[in-house]
Amino acid sequence: MLSSFKTFCIRFLWVTPFLLFLAGYQLPRFIYKGSLISTPSVLGQDALSGLKTLSDYNLAGRVIGYKEDPTLTEGLIINQNPSPHSAIRSQQTVFLILSSMPSKEPIPSYIGCTYSTIQADLKKNNIDYTACYLPSNYPSDTVIAEYHEINGSKIALRLYISGTNDSEIVIVPCFKNKLFSEVSDFLTKNTIQCTAIHLDKTDEKHECENCKIVAQKPLAGSYINAKKPPIFQLQLND
Secondary structure (H helix, E strand, O other), rough: HHHHHHHHHHHHHHHHHHHHHHHHHHHHHHHEEEEEEEEOOOOOOOOOOOOHHHOOOOOOOEEEEEOOOOOOOOOEEEEOOOOOOEEEEEOEEEEEEEEOOOOOOOOOOOOOOHHHHHHHHHHHHHOOOEEEEEOOOOOOOEEEEEEEEEOOOEEEEEEEEEEEOOEEEEEEOOOOOOOOOHHHHHHHOOOOEEEEOOOOOOOOOOOOOOOOOEEEOOOOOOEEOOOOOEEEEEEEOO
16 A cells, blocks of 8 residues: 555656746746727837737737838838737737838840940830940940939930940030139130029128039039030028
């Protein structure tokens, strides 16, 4: 009889750590069991705002994936599980999917190509472009430089072509900190019109001879057609 009891105690003591482990694991969950609440909607919020909203409801948020959508700002919450207003217990996790922009295809480069041979490819790739001819030692009609401008999914391209196209291309110099009288004489000699705008109000008797230029349009370094130049806009300061 005593031997049987001793054997029972030994077996019981052997499983006791496992029973205590299970009790320690389940007891806090039973004690701190959250109450049912309505899942808040975080759709349309950015990830940081959405996680803060969930935290205010004692809920955890976890990003589990991304979905490409070019019409949305990157990083917005576009899906959540559980769905908004469904029942959930506090301390539980809401799984989120964020928006992302589609991966951008590499922009083709046409430097070194003949301009007449790439126009079909430009049209095929739906690329808006302008061509600007520059005097160059490269073979005529060769693309010697290019500038890309991306607006959403649209690509705008400026091509610089060696040769001439009934135009005389010049680079606009920098007039900043120059006296208006000097720049005005220079522009007049080159048959270029200009308008002057003051930063501060001036009286009717004011003369701009000693005013300095603080800004200009076209910008310094721009290419213009000297035979059909734009009107220069000069911003002055006394």
